[in-house]
Amino acid sequence: LRDGKLVRTAPAAQETEQSLIEAMLGRSMQQLYPQVRRPAEDSPVVLDIENLSAPGVRNISLRVRAGEIVGLAGLLAAGRSELAMAIYGAAKKQGGQAFIGAKRRTVKSPRQARRAGLFMVPESRKEQGLVAMRSVRENVNLANVAQHATLGVLRGRAERRATARALDLTEVRAGSPELPVGSLSGGNQQKVMFARGMLCSPQILIADEPTRGVDVGSRQSIYGLIKTQAEAGVGVVIISSDLEEVLGLAHRVVVMRAGTVVAEYSGPEMTPENVLSAAMLGATAKDARAAE
Numbered sequence: 001l002r003d004g005k006l007v008r009t010a011p012a013a014q015e016t017e018q019s020l021i022e023a024m025l026g027r028s029m030q031q032l033y034p035q036v037r038r039p040a041e042d043s044p045v046v047l048d049i050e051n052l053s054a055p056g057v058r059n060i061s062l063r064v065r066a067g068e069i070v071g072l073a074g075l076l077a078a079g080r081s082e083l084a085m086a087i088y089g090a091a092k093k094q095g096g097q098a099f100i101g102a103k104r105r106t107v108k109s110p111r112q113a114r115r116a117g118l119f120m121v122p123e124s125r126k127e128q129g130l131v132a133m134r135s136v137r138e139n140v141n142l143a144n145v146a147q148h149a150t151l152g153v154l155r156g157r158a159e160r161r162a163t164a165r166a167l168d169l170t171e172v173r174a175g176s177p178e179l180p181v182g183s184l185s186g187g188n189q190q191k192v193m194f195a196r197g198m199l200c201s202p203q204i205l206i207a208d209e210p211t212r213g214v215d216v217g218s219r220q221s222i223y224g225l226i227k228t229q230a231e232a233g234v235g236v237v238i239i240s241s242d243l244e245e246v247l248g249l250a251h252r253v254v255v256m257r258a259g260t261v262v263a264e265y266s267g268p269e270m271t272p273e274n275v276l277s278a279a280m281l282g283a284t285a286k287d288a289r290a291a292e
Helices: 017-025 080-087 110-116 125-129 136-140 156-170 186-199 216-231 243-249 272-281 285-291
Strands: 045-054 057-065 069-073 095-100 118-121 204-208 235-239 252-257 260-266
Touching: 017 216, 045 080, 045 235, 057 080, 057 095, 057 235, 057 260, 069 080, 069 243, 080 204, 080 235, 110 118, 118 186, 125 186, 136 156, 136 186, 156 186, 156 216, 186 216, 204 216, 216 235, 216 243, 235 243, 243 272, 252 272, 260 272
Parallel strands: 069 235, 069 252, 118 204, 204 235
Antiparallel strands: 045 057, 045 095, 252 260
């Protein structure tokens, strides 16, 4: 089924994972990951991390330019999410710093991060992002309430207009913006998180497991949102346990292991073999073969 219509019936033995995904999408698998224009080499740095240490990470240095998509890869407990939380001000920094934007602002809390131009889609939308029993409208505007208030009084019309615009841009399917966000599908809940981020007009977007627990159609919509943000000049950091997703979206892949960066790849070197070898061994595939 696709969009409420029967598109194909076939014996299970004739189907593969790829053929099913292509039938659900209505297009080939090659079109799942959009081609994102690579930013110019002189694009301004929007995120500059210098020797950052925090719970779970140590001495991380990394730069992200405007319009660039950087993927963070690694095994479980490699420190990727811990790094994101430290950058966002949700975990206390123990050393070093993260500078945001041309003004090189530093942050100590998520509120300061959003004001500086950094927005994060957290790893768990249910535990860290959404208020399930509150409406879609309220969840979309959760980080932007002050923009729609005058002297502490919420301007409902302005909030509703902003909600409608954000839901349209992110293709959220909800019968009404007044429905509890918990009544939506996983994919639409995740897109509500991206809708909230778009209203913040970020310079930097960190997306931790952006497509976890969503259907393949929503995955493609989310990839399109990431492409739109990058091509608008937003620096994007993707954290994903899906290696294919990281390689399919990122201009550059940074590999973490045991809380530190062990490798960085771009261009032809961005291969599953190289990334997995670095994540597991702290070495490239070539190095691992040489050691044998």
